[in-house]
Amino acid sequence: MRRSRMTAYIGSLLLAVGLxxxxxxxxxxxxxxxxxxxxxxxxxxxxxxxxxxxxxxxxKRSTNAYxxxxxxxxxxxxxxxxxxxxxxxxxxxxxxxxxxxxxTTLVSITIGGNDAGFSDVMTTCVLQSDSAxxxxxxxxxxxxxxxxxxxxxxxxxxxxxxxxxxxxxxLGYPRFYLLGQTCLGxxxxxxxxxxxxxxxxxxxxxxxxANHGFTFGDVRTTFSGHEICSSDSWLHSVNWTNxxxxxxxxxxxxxxxxxxxxxxxx
Numbered sequence: 260m261r262r263s264r265m266t267a268y269i270g271s272l273l274l275a276v277g278l279x280x281x282x283x284x285x286x287x288x289x290x291x292x293x294x295x296x297x298x299x300x301x302x303x304x305x306x307x308x309x310x311x312x313x314x315x316x317x318x319k320r321s322t323n324a325y326x327x328x329x330x331x332x333x334x335x336x337x338x339x340x341x342x343x344x345x346x347x348x349x350x351x352x353x354x355x356x357x358x359x360x361x362x363t364t365l366v367s368i369t370i371g372g373n374d375a376g377f378s379d380v381m382t383t384c385v386l387q388s389d390s391a392x393x394x395x396x397x398x399x400x401x402x403x404x405x406x407x408x409x410x411x412x413x414x415x416x417x418x419x420x421x422x423x424x425x426x427x428x429x430l431g432y433p434r435f436y437l438l439g440q441t442c443l444g445x446x447x448x449x450x451x452x453x454x455x456x457x458x459x460x461x462x463x464x465x466x467x468x469a470n471h472g473f474t475f476g477d478v479r480t481t482f483s484g485h486e487i488c489s490s491d492s493w494l495h496s497v498n499w500t501n502x503x504x505x506x507x508x509x510x511x512x513x514x515x516x517x518x519x520x521x522x523x524x525x
């Protein structure tokens with residue numbers, strides 16, 4: 260009798276485990292079996308990764324960008340690659356949300372850097388003094404602390420309203436410099452301040468994403484050791500022949516930095 264009860268108990272336990280695993284697999288599959296929409300700025304479109312899709316024009320969507328790579332390996336029922344170089348939160352609201360609907364099950368986005376004036380920050384820091392760089396960073400940080408949260412809150416609410424069943428993954432930005440290294444270019448003061456501003460941006464984005472129940476993908480972990488000034492950088496430094504690619508991930512940055520984080524979060 261004891262053996263019979265024990266056998267029944269073990270059988271029930273194994274059945275429960277099996278159902279749990281099946282449920283987990285189904286939940287994981289659900290985000291890739293429906294439609295996937297990739298939103299955001301140049302860090303999602305793939306500026307700096309090369310192999311641009313000619314029809315994307317100035318948006319510079321790359322076949323090496325993490326959304327394109329994820330789509331190729333997961334084959335969702337539909338794929339809308341809407342991310343565009345230079346996009347702000349307002350641009351996403353106005354131009355990128357048309358593909359979202361009730362059948363969208365997965366959304367990815369990087370956004371906020373252009374709102375905070377990222378390009379102007381880097382131009383100032385490359386061309387001007389330490390004090391001018393720090394002053395411009397302070398202005399950007401003030402915007403991130405006061406205005407960006409409201410912009411993100413509005414955008415995230417709109418995304419959820421248009422795609423209520425979607426799992427939304429908000430990816431952050433990498434730290435740009437490996438500190439403590441001999442490296443041509445910006446001073447340690449500038450590099451440290453730029454990294455600090457990036458951290459502040461990521462923490463702000465992560466907080467608002469969490470408020471909406473979205474998943475934040477922190478790429479600082481995968482880019483660790485691959486920042487500018489490292490021996491194997493996954494980020495372009497200043498590129499005077501193609502200035503638009505400066506401070507953007509390379510193809511390796513997308514496949515080794517962004518894609519693994521997105522795969523785990525999706």
